[in-house]
Amino acid sequence: MKRRKRGNDLLLHAILLTILGLTLVPFVFLLNNSFRSNYELDHAFFGIPEALVKKDWAAMFQSYRDAWQVLRPYTANTLFVAAITALGVTGMGSITAFVFSRYRFPGHRFLFMCVLSFMMIPGILTLVPSFLLVKKLGLLNSYWVLILPYIAGGQVFAIFLFKSFFDGLPGELFESARMDGASHLKQYTALVLPLSKQVLSVVLVTNILGTWNNFLWPLVTNSDAKYQTISAGLYGMGSSTLAVNYSNLFAAYALSSIPMLILFLYATKPFMAGLTSGAFKA
Template sequence: MPNQFRFRTLFAHGGIWIFGLLTIIPFLILLNLSVKDLSQFNLQRWSITFPFHFENYSAAWAVIRLYIWNSFVISGVTVVAVLVLSCLAAYPMARMKFFMKEKIYYLIIALLMIPFTLTLIPLFSLIIEFKFLNSWLGLWGPYIAGGQVFCIFVLRSFFASLPEEMFEAARVDGADELRILFSIVLPLSKAIIATLGVLNILNTWNDYIWPLMVINDDGKMPITLGLSTFQQMFTTNWGPLFAGYTIASLPLILLFMFASKQFVEGLASGSIKM
């Protein structure tokens, strides 16, 4: 029995290692291709070649840095606004009583059932009507409005699971609802808020369809659209092209490295129930 258990453990660990390598190998290939010049790429594409041409990164960074900055601005404003508004909306839904509270909550979460593709035409019509076309406001508005739905759903469930005794003690001490939210609820919700923040950043950073419809100005394009323009500039110069792809992937990798602890804690806490 112990040998059988040991075999199953080794088999499971071996499978994890194999899938892990399959995940990492494409990124290693990307790094290898990003330091080649044109002749090295054509003659020795899959092998490691010397010298490394790190000037590819300088050429790529000169073009791609504007697009990365645009994505930082778009995603940063979006995630801050979504989290702030979601916390302010989820707390009354979870801990306060008011007229038609449950009906309003069900109307909000019903929006989760509507596919984003069905809202593209109405949203685009609104953007044209408000004259937000080719403006970051045309991205922020739908991102903030749409990102709140899932966050309210998750935060409302988490806030409702907190012990009622804490809220009663705070009210006895004279704290109002806003003070309770900022002094008690939010400090206890750091992990789940961090998880929702990472998910929102991923959604906005990687979105391609909506920016393609709204943004035409090259100076306002996020990284997803900028890579298309970047690819046209380095059509046959493969080294800088793959260097640009590498640079574009670094922000999300660094984000997960620094936020992985809070992200895993938020998932492991059982707060997100699908």
């Protein structure tokens, strides 16, 4: 019986390792070919970079230097927009959810259901009306055309998560705070926020990822390269003179993933803790 179980475990691990290997093939191909010239790519799909064999480090990392010169302003734009958006969504969403969770006013349930109903509307359906609105407001080709819609669009999911978490907090905590003379703002800042670090990390990570990976909205609203984000910048690189050398594009793709890899390394633990702490409970 033990042999059979061990055999099944070995088979399962072999299948998982095979799937993992197949998943990593594109990433290995990307990194490897970011160090290879067009001549090398034309003669061998996979292969060790000649610069590595010759230990010509300057030539080996030239594609990364060229790609970074183009990506640097796009990366700065994206980091700025992602930071402001994440803070805006987290701040406004947590305050709104706190009001919905702890205060009973006429129509509060109806208003909350109206907020949740927006989750059923596909974002692509609002693309044209949103574009016409920001155009009429004169927000095109600016940071605000990205920040304001992102904050508005991220509120629904954030309010849902925060309210679900706040509903699970003991009411005795708030009663004790009120008896000690704590105002509504004090309860929010000194009581709710310190207890909500895990769900805050969930909202922050999901919003940063969404902002970083968003492609269509930045592309159609910002024709000025000064305000473009990294996803639209990568698309534009494909038709620039830099794309003559394929290694430049591969290097740009690798560089653009580094901030998200860093976020993954540092935010995985609090993010998973937020998922298991009741952030997604119904």
